[in-house]
Amino acid sequence: xxxxxxxxxxxxxxxxxxxxxxxxxxxxxxxxxxxxxxxxxxxxxxxxxxxxxxxxxxxxxxxxxxxxxxxxxxxxxxxxxxxxxxxxxxxxxxxxxxxxxxxxxxxxxxxxxxxxxxxxxxxxxxxxxxxxxxxxxxxxxxxxxxxxxxxxxxxxxxxxxxxxxxxxxxxxxxxxxxxxxxxxxxxxxxxxxxxxxxxxxxxxxxxxxxxxxxxxxxxxxxxxxxxxxxxxxxxxxxxxxxxxxxxxxxxxxxxxxxxxxxxxxxxxxxxxxxxxxxxxxxxxxxxxxxxxxxxxxxxxxxxxxxxxxxxxxxxxxxxxxxxxxxxxxxxxxxxxxxxxxxxxxxxxxxxxxxxxxxxxxxxxxxxx
Numbered sequence: 001x002x003x004x005x006x007x008x009x010x011x012x013x014x015x016x017x018x019x020x021x022x023x024x025x026x027x028x029x030x031x032x033x034x035x036x037x038x039x040x041x042x043x044x045x046x047x048x049x050x051x052x053x054x055x056x057x058x059x060x061x062x063x064x065x066x067x068x069x070x071x072x073x074x075x076x077x078x079x080x081x082x083x084x085x086x087x088x089x090x091x092x093x094x095x096x097x098x099x100x101x102x103x104x105x106x107x108x109x110x111x112x113x114x115x116x117x118x119x120x121x122x123x124x125x126x127x128x129x130x131x132x133x134x135x136x137x138x139x140x141x142x143x144x145x146x147x148x149x150x151x152x153x154x155x156x157x158x159x160x161x162x163x164x165x166x167x168x169x170x171x172x173x174x175x176x177x178x179x180x181x182x183x184x185x186x187x188x189x190x191x192x193x194x195x196x197x198x199x200x201x202x203x204x205x206x207x208x209x210x211x212x213x214x215x216x217x218x219x220x221x222x223x224x225x226x227x228x229x230x231x232x233x234x235x236x237x238x239x240x241x242x243x244x245x246x247x248x249x250x251x252x253x254x255x256x257x258x259x260x261x262x263x264x265x266x267x268x269x270x271x272x273x274x275x276x277x278x279x280x281x282x283x284x285x286x287x288x289x290x291x292x293x294x295x296x297x298x299x300x301x302x303x304x305x306x307x308x309x310x311x312x313x314x315x316x317x318x319x320x321x322x323x324x325x326x327x328x329x330x331x332x333x334x335x336x337x338x339x340x341x342x343x344x345x346x347x348x349x350x351x352x353x354x355x356x357x358x359x360x361x362x363x364x365x366x367x368x
Contacts, residue, residue: 017031018030018031018099018101018111019038020109020128022129022130022131022132023131023132024041024042024132024133025039025040025041025042025129025132025133026038026039026040027039027040027126027128027135029099029111029113029126030049030050031099032080033050033053033080034080034098034099034113034114034115034124035049035050035051035052035053035113036050036051036052036126037049037050037051039051039135039257039259041133041259041260042260044196044259045157046156046157046158046196046198046259047154047155047156047157047198048155048156048157050153050155051153051154051155052124052126052137052152052153052154053077053078053152053153054077054078054115054117054122054124054139054141054150054151054152054219055074055076055077055078055150055151055152055153055216056074056075056076056077056078056117056145056148056149056150057071057072057073057074057075057148057149057150057151058071058073058074058075058147058148058149059071059147059148059149059221059222059223060147060223060227060229060236061147061223061224061227061235061236061237061243062223062224062227062228062229062236063223063224063225063226063227063246065180065223066229067229068180069179069180070178070179070180070209071149071151071180071209071218071221072178072209075148076117076118077117078115078116078117078120078122079115079116079117080098080099080113080114080115081098081114081115081116081121082098083095083096083097083098085098085114085116086098086114089114089116089121090114098113098114098115099111099112099113100112102125106130107129107130108127108128108129108130109127109128109130110125110126110127110128111125111126111128112124112125112126113125113126117145118144118145119144119145120141120142120143120144120145121141121142122139122140122141122142123138123139123140124137124138124139125137125138125139133258133259133260134256134257134258134272135256135257135258136254136255136256136257137254137255137256137257138252138253138254139152139219139252139253139254139255140250140251140252140253141219141220141250141251141252141253142249142250143220143222143247143248143249143250143251144248144249145222146222146245147222147223147224147245148221148222149218149220149221149222150218150219150220150221151209151216151217151218151219152216152217152219152253152255153214153215153216153217154198154200154214154215154216154217154257155212155213155214156189156198156213156214156215157213158189158190158191158196158197158198158213159191159213160191160192160213161189161190161191161192161198161213162189162190162191162192163175163187163188163189163190163210163215164187164188164190165181165183165184165186165187165188165208166183166184166185166186166187166269166270166273167183167184168184169308169324169351169353170328170351171266171326171327171328171351174210177209177210177211177212178209178211179209180207180208180209180218181207181208181209181210182206182207182208183206183208184206185201185202185270185273185274185276185277186199186200186201186202186269186270186272186273187199187200187202187208187210187215187217188200188215188265188269189210189213189215190262190265191262194261194262194263195261195262196259196260196261196262197259197260197261197262197264197265197266198257198258198259199257199258199259199265199269199272200215200217200255200256200257201255201256201258201269201272201273201276202217202253202254202255202273202276203253203254203255203276203277203279204251204252204253204254205217205218205219205253206218217255219251219253220247220251221246221247222245222246222247222248223245223246224236224237224243224244224245224246225243225244225245225246227243254276256272256273256276258272263327263329266304266326266327266328266329267303267304267327268303268304270304270306270326270327271303271304271306274306295338295339296338297310297337297338297339298310298321298335298336298337299335299336299338300323300333300334300335300336301333301334301335301336302331302332302333304325304326304327304331305323305324305325305326305331305333305348306323306324306326307321307322307323308322308323308324308353309321309322309355310322313357316359317359317360317361318357318358318359318360319337319340319357319358319360320355320356320357320358320368321335321355321356321358322353322354322355322356323335323346323348323353323354323355323356324351324352324353324354325348325349325350325351325352326351327350328350328351329350330347330348330349330350331347331348332345332346332347332348333345333346333348334346335356337358340358340360340363342358342363342365344356344365354367355367355368356368
């Protein structure tokens with residue numbers, strides 16, 4: 001990395017057309033709404049207009065949701081701020097357009113939109129690549145609503161899609177439309193003919209619902225700490241005092257939107273979502289460039305296979321490696337261990353968990 005001084009950096013006001021085209025994708029942000037109006041990959045349009053919209057859903061004071069299995073009643077929507085509201089929220093010295101480009105370099109373009117709903121505000125940033133199709137969406141919410149749930153909606157254009165999501169050591173097909181559901185690091189829409197798939201990886205939230213080809217990610221929920229419903233008695237909490245609510249204040253979310261063919265997405269999304277969750281590791285070091293480049297501890301020929309454990313055995317000096325097939329398709333691969341000069345051919349069936357115990361002296365390999 002090098003520091004480059006840029007004198008008189010040009011301002012990037014809102015454009016009439018915030019359309020970005022690269023080698024395989026075309027993305028358009030609507031300057032009037034601050035939402036995604038188009039997301040094309042290899043010529044196929046995956047999202048409808050008004051995608052990535054922040055929706056406020058009606059809820060109640062019951063934190064357990066004991067009498068509900070969905071949050072489907074719309075209370076309102078986040079809308080763009082005015083230039084003067086944007087200035088107050090952002091802390092600028094003069095009016096600022098609520099949608100504008102804040103970065104534009106050789107790697108990416110960053111578009112920021114500032115929104116509000118009643119007592120709450122939100123910043124949404126779209127990190128759009130100059131190459132490839134993966135869009136990162138950063139959402140910083142200052143949430144002050146009561147008895148409400150916040151969702152981010154992605155209405156898809158895939159016809160009659162299957163909704164798939166990551167669960168513990170597997171991928172689940174979700175078939176309960178409209179209900180509140182849970183997936184782990186990613187969820188997606190997959191066409192019946194396997195030609196198209198839209199995946200959404202998350203860093204910070206796991207709840208969602210889907211219906212009619214639309215995924216709505218659950219970001220925040222603000223019932224009481226705590227309100228227990230008793231029969232049909234309402235209201236749930238006392239009305240003569242302040243009752244503490246959940247999820248108040250500042251929250252930050254990161255999502256990664258990616259699209260392509262079904263098999264391609266299934267092969268890549270597990271690793272992509274784990275990389276998004278782990279993030280970059282910063283080290284304080286000053287290399288002189290003369291050091292030795294070390295080999296990896298373990299390398300896999302197939303990146304869709306996950307190493308879920310790498311450790312020394314508890315009762316010996318054996319090396320334990322646990323592998324997991326993430327796509328639901330039988331695969332073959334080679335496990336390379338440079339420090340032991342080993343190349344191990346393996347076959348894994350769909351969603352198989354396979355554990356190897358390797359003697360670090362004799363190099364004997366056993367499945368355990």
